[in-house]
Amino acid sequence: MFLPAGSRDLTGKQLTNRVAIYETFQSVVNLRNYQAIETPVIEYGNTFTNSYAGMTLKKMLKWFDEEGEIEVLRPDWTIAVARALSNQQSKRQKWAYAGSVFRKDHNGVESHQAGIEIIRTPGLYGEYESLFTAVRFLRELGVESYSIELGHTEIFETFISTLELNEEKASQVRQAMHDKRKDEVYRLISETGSEQTAAAVADLADAFGGTAVLAKYEQEWAENPKLLAVIQELQQLAVSLEELGQDVIVDLGRVKQLPYYNGAMFRGFLAANGAECFSGGRYDELYEQFGGSMSAVGLAFDMDVLAAALPAAAKQERVCILTDAKGLIAAEKLRDKFPHAVIDVRTDETAETYDQVFQLVRNGEEYEVKAK
Numbered sequence: 001m002f003l004p005a006g007s008r009d010l011t012g013k014q015l016t017n018r019v020a021i022y023e024t025f026q027s028v029v030n031l032r033n034y035q036a037i038e039t040p041v042i043e044y045g046n047t048f049t050n051s052y053a054g055m056t057l058k059k060m061l062k063w064f065d066e067e068g069e070i071e072v073l074r075p076d077w078t079i080a081v082a083r084a085l086s087n088q089q090s091k092r093q094k095w096a097y098a099g100s101v102f103r104k105d106h107n108g109v110e111s112h113q114a115g116i117e118i119i120r121t122p123g124l125y126g127e128y129e130s131l132f133t134a135v136r137f138l139r140e141l142g143v144e145s146y147s148i149e150l151g152h153t154e155i156f157e158t159f160i161s162t163l164e165l166n167e168e169k170a171s172q173v174r175q176a177m178h179d180k181r182k183d184e185v186y187r188l189i190s191e192t193g194s195e196q197t198a199a200a201v202a203d204l205a206d207a208f209g210g211t212a213v214l215a216k217y218e219q220e221w222a223e224n225p226k227l228l229a230v231i232q233e234l235q236q237l238a239v240s241l242e243e244l245g246q247d248v249i250v251d252l253g254r255v256k257q258l259p260y261y262n263g264a265m266f267r268g269f270l271a272a273n274g275a276e277c278f279s280g281g282r283y284d285e286l287y288e289q290f291g292g293s294m295s296a297v298g299l300a301f302d303m304d305v306l307a308a309a310l311p312a313a314a315k316q317e318r319v320c321i322l323t324d325a326k327g328l329i330a331a332e333k334l335r336d337k338f339p340h341a342v343i344d345v346r347t348d349e350t351a352e353t354y355d356q357v358f359q360l361v362r363n364g365e366e367y368e369v370k371a372k
């Protein structure tokens, strides 16, 4: 039997690690007073494709329902949670979730996320809380070597808004910028006539690295209150993370990879393999579809990346109890003697390896335990 392209079965370390990681996530968010939320796996496509959410149907798993409406498998938690919360009376600010998202990309179709969303909080509270939760969670997992990258939607968008680009052109520039194809960025923008903006945006493709980049652009944009405010915001976040002992990098040329972001954006990268283990940002405008903008910030961890990166859980003692079918009850009782061991009760021999093997031998009505 075959699976559709992109679907896969999972066993072993990757799966066991993921379960353990979910447990750590639950305990971290419980201790920070997050409220759990779960949304259905099946939703209307429009929830994600409307002009506020901005996703495209192309990569979603979708079909028509009997009324001809497009339904999709949850392609994004953040939008689904916003929809759900807009129907709720709850005044809670901090929400946490865990489960699959479905998008067709190079990694397949299903990925596993655990995330947080923080709404209705003042100032930079949402950014701090998101980032601090990430730091705490990764520390609890024993992930030590990673960098947090800070970016901001309003740098690239401010430059772009001064140009009259149609949708198609704007998305080409965005893509070229995302791929850091500096020459292409310059070419596309200078075609519109503004060579000065073309040079400024192309330069942004190199504006990444350590936090010294912030100091450089603080000077460069000293006369531009909007960009200066962005730099100062990123500086505050960077300083707070560094105070917690965190390695911070910045990418001022970063473009939003999800259409709903409008503010600070952050990502976590594992030092070992450069894999992105979390990603998030501010998205106040997504809530405008429910009447009025609202402070909203969050991030989601890639549980598959984390599961692959963690070492296998510490080995537990493995015990095998061999018995005949009638001895199963006696074997069950024997478990109490090994409260922390992994115990396999078998009625047949096996090639699996154990630290200890016992045989239950019938002696009248009783069973005796013999070491093998």
Ligand SMILES: N[C@@H](Cc1c[nH]c[nH+]1)C(=O)O
Pocket (backbone or CB within 6 Å): 076, 077, 078, 079, 115, 116, 117, 258, 279, 280, 281, 282, 283, 297, 298, 299, 300
């Ligand atoms: N939903 C985003 C992560 C996120 C959570 N909150 C804000 N952003 C993602 O899938 O990458």
